[in-house]
Amino acid sequence: MNPLETLKTAITNSFRSKLRTTLTVLAIFVGAFTLTITNGLGTGISNYIDSQVAAVGASNAFTVTKADTGSGLGSGPQKYDPNTRVLAAGGRPGSTQVALTQADLDKIGAVPGITGVSPVTRLNTAYIQWNNQDKYQLSVSVLAGAQPQLDAGQNLDDGSQAPQIILPSSYVAALGFSDSAQAVGQEVTIGIPDATGTMRTVTATINGIEQNALLSSGGAFINKALSTALAQAQATGTPATSAPVYTTATATFAPSSGAQIAGMKNQLSAAGYSAQTLDDRIGTVKTVINGIIGVLDAFAVIALVAAGFGIVNTLLMSVQERTREIGLMKAMGMGSGSVFALFSTEAAFIGLLGSLIGSAAAIALGTVVSHALARGPLSDLAGLQILSFAPGPVALVIVLVMAIAFIAGTLPAWRAARQNPIDSLRYE
Amino acid sequence: MPVPILSTRDLTKTYGRGPDRFDALRGVSLDIERGDSVAIVGKSGSGKSTLMHLLALLDTPGGGTVHVDGTDARNLSGRRLNALRNQMFGFVFQQFFLNHATSVLDNVVLPLKIAGVGARERRARGMAVLEQLELADKARNKAGNLSGGQKQRVVIARALANNPRVLFADEPTGNLDTATGRVVEDILFDLNQNHGITLITVTHDHDLAARFNRRLYIRDGQLITTDEEHAA
Numbered sequence: 332m333n334p335l336e337t338l339k340t341a342i343t344n345s346f347r348s349k350l351r352t353t354l355t356v357l358a359i360f361v362g363a364f365t366l367t368i369t370n371g372l373g374t375g376i377s378n379y380i381d382s383q384v385a386a387v388g389a390s391n392a393f394t395v396t397k398a399d400t401g402s403g404l405g406s407g408p409q410k411y412d413p414n415t416r417v418l419a420a421g422g423r424p425g426s427t428q429v430a431l432t433q434a435d436l437d438k439i440g441a442v443p444g445i446t447g448v449s450p451v452t453r454l455n456t457a458y459i460q461w462n463n464q465d466k467y468q469l470s471v472s473v474l475a476g477a478q479p480q481l482d483a484g485q486n487l488d489d490g491s492q493a494p495q496i497i498l499p500s501s502y503v504a505a506l507g508f509s510d511s512a513q514a515v516g517q518e519v520t521i522g523i524p525d526a527t528g529t530m531r532t533v534t535a536t537i538n539g540i541e542q543n544a545l546l547s548s549g550g551a552f553i554n555k556a557l558s559t560a561l562a563q564a565q566a567t568g569t570p571a572t573s574a575p576v577y578t579t580a581t582a583t584f585a586p587s588s589g590a591q592i593a594g595m596k597n598q599l600s601a602a603g604y605s606a607q608t609l610d611d612r613i614g615t616v617k618t619v620i621n622g623i624i625g626v627l628d629a630f631a632v633i634a635l636v637a638a639g640f641g642i643v644n645t646l647l648m649s650v651q652e653r654t655r656e657i658g659l660m661k662a663m664g665m666g667s668g669s670v671f672a673l674f675s676t677e678a679a680f681i682g683l684l685g686s687l688i689g690s691a692a693a694i695a696l697g698t699v700v701s702h703a704l705a706r707g708p709l710s711d712l713a714g715l716q717i718l719s720f721a722p723g724p725v726a727l728v729i730v731l732v733m734a735i736a737f738i739a740g741t742l743p744a745w746r747a748a749r750q751n752p753i754d755s756l757r758y759e
Numbered sequence: 760m761p762v763p764i765l766s767t768r769d770l771t772k773t774y775g776r777g778p779d780r781f782d783a784l785r786g787v788s789l790d791i792e793r794g795d796s797v798a799i800v801g802k803s804g805s806g807k808s809t810l811m812h813l814l815a816l817l818d819t820p821g822g823g824t825v826h827v828d829g830t831d832a833r834n835l836s837g838r839r840l841n842a843l844r845n846q847m848f849g850f851v852f853q854q855f856f857l858n859h860a861t862s863v864l865d866n867v868v869l870p871l872k873i874a875g876v877g878a879r880e881r882r883a884r885g886m887a888v889l890e891q892l893e894l895a896d897k898a899r900n901k902a903g904n905l906s907g908g909q910k911q912r913v914v915i916a917r918a919l920a921n922n923p924r925v926l927f928a929d930e931p932t933g934n935l936d937t938a939t940g941r942v943v944e945d946i947l948f949d950l951n952q953n954h955g956i957t958l959i960t961v962t963h964d965h966d967l968a969a970r971f972n973r974r975l976y977i978r979d980g981q982l983i984t985t986d987e988e989h990a991a
Binding site for chain 1: 844
């Protein structure tokens with residue numbers, strides 16, 4: 332019997348006992364459905380987390396600060412060193428942050444693997460205003476590799492000479508725009524106090540509006556041209572002798588493996604700096620979500636194992652029922668290999684049928700539910716599709732279910748194959 | 760002297776063990792020539808069916824040898840054995856073993872399907888053999904809807920589909936009324952005489968046995984002479 336003939340016969344045979352095949356397919360359907368849904372949940376949530384994380388910062392950058400060398404409990408006051416400078420930090424009252432100087436930046440840049448270091452200048456912007464309407468408080472940050480999810484407009488262009496800004500969507504109505512689309516392209520005025528306390532203004536163009544995001548700080552993103560302009564305005568009147576100091580710096584590196592990143596971190600920490608990647612800061616959230624999805628997947632696999640026993644039972648009954656037929660085929664010269672192939676193909680076909688229907692139903696239902704949720708209860712989290720189905724994982728689910736069905740089918744198939752023709756024919 | 764197509768030496772077969780032990784065959788030696796027609800005659804439980812199953816290589820003997828065309832069957836690989844069962848032997852089972860849910864044609868071409876013959880040729884050859892047995896008009900019918908005589912003819916057609924050289928028949932007329940039985944007998948002898956197929960038939964019907972070239976009488980697992988059987 333050639334493979335095509337085996338396939339055709341196996342398919343015909345599986346439809347011979349319709350009720351039994353239907354029940355087995357249903358059992359597999361439940362397993363495949365559950366597995367596809369949990370899989371979609373995993374894909375959907377991690378897609379969302381990834382896009383949210385990308386909106387906050389680049390994945391190939393460290394946030395570097397000078398390590399606090401000993402403000403632990405009981406270590407007593409630190410000895411004064413004329414070479415270190417401290418800045419008041421945003422922690423508990425009285426806490427300070429050792430400042431980074433140009434020498435520190437050079438040292439960080441010298442660590443192998445680091446491709447660039449840029450200091451983070453604190454821009455203490457005071458307000459934003461459009462068209463002489465009400466003024467609103469504003470905090471800004473430089474877009475260091477972050478990819479905010481936009482409602483309207485375009486991302487910032489760091490190469491442009493024109494000052495550009497991306498505003499959170501909460502500013503749209505407050506500043507007096509009717510919607511996001513109207514805001515894009517408008518000129519806004521940003522107020523920033525200089526070193527002497529005099530308010531200075533800088534104008535910028537709104538380049539885009541950011542969606543409500545899970546991890547956003549509520550601040551605006553600005554491009555290089557605008558940050559330079561703001562920094563100049565802020566520095567006006569600063570005594571010329573005062574050397575610039577920074578609380579933090581951003582160190583970028585080429586895309587690297589986890590081990591390489593850990594290596595760079597160790598080197599930075601040996602040099603007296605503490606470096607954190609974005610993953611370090613967001614990692615725990617992801618771990619928790621992955622854990623939950625793992626548990627759901629485990630339940631789906633349990634359902635599938637139960638379905639596997641269903642397949643064993645179905646095929647054993649099928650073998651029993653067809654004992655004489657198997658004997659006849661063997662008496663006519665059908666080899667044991669062909670008999671085995673026939674029954675295991677039948678098992679795999681039942682598996683394929685169940686997993687195709689299960690996955691298709693899961694995708695259809697999942698898409699509908701996901702859209703409904705995105706419009707209803709989850710509408711505050713823009714861009715969240717709680718269930719999303721990627722072709723890869725879905726194909727993997729189908730193959731996995733087929734493999735389980737095939738393995739379940741090998742026992743009955745082997746039983747069918749090893750029978751002696753005349754013993755099978757004599758079977759009552 | 761030509762090599763016999765089937766030949767056995769000291770063939771034994773035992774079922775069960777211990778107190779349940781039953782010796783179905785106790786040393787059978789015979790030779791069957793090409794084109795011969797042989798009836799294996801004996802009562803129920805005499806071992807005649809066991810002997811035929813061993814001759815058709817459907818079962819493994821407890822002891823002794825079966826030679827097919829001069830080759831010892833014990834030395835045949837699984838593949839050669841399957842090819843032999845498929846191409847050289849045709850078997851007409853007493854219980855028919857038809858698949859009632861599928862068509863007559865599908866039942867008849869089963870040996871061809873196992874042999875890996877393509878669908879088109881399968882159909883042509885299946886129709887040819889059904890034509891030969893005057894069943895062409897039933898080709899599309901479900902096998903379950905046929906009468907006993909028609910079923911028996913379908914089983915013969917199935918056995919003939921792959922042009923076997925030896926046709927085994929187990930009580931071919933046992934389930935049929937006299938008139939239908941006579942028709943089936945005529946078909947079998949026509950195949951033997953006009954198509955050169957070696958015919959080996961198991962029967963307990965002495966009238967049928969009388970039409971064969973040779974009769975092998977078997978009692979309690981051993982071949983006996985004709986006279987003894989008639990005396991018994």
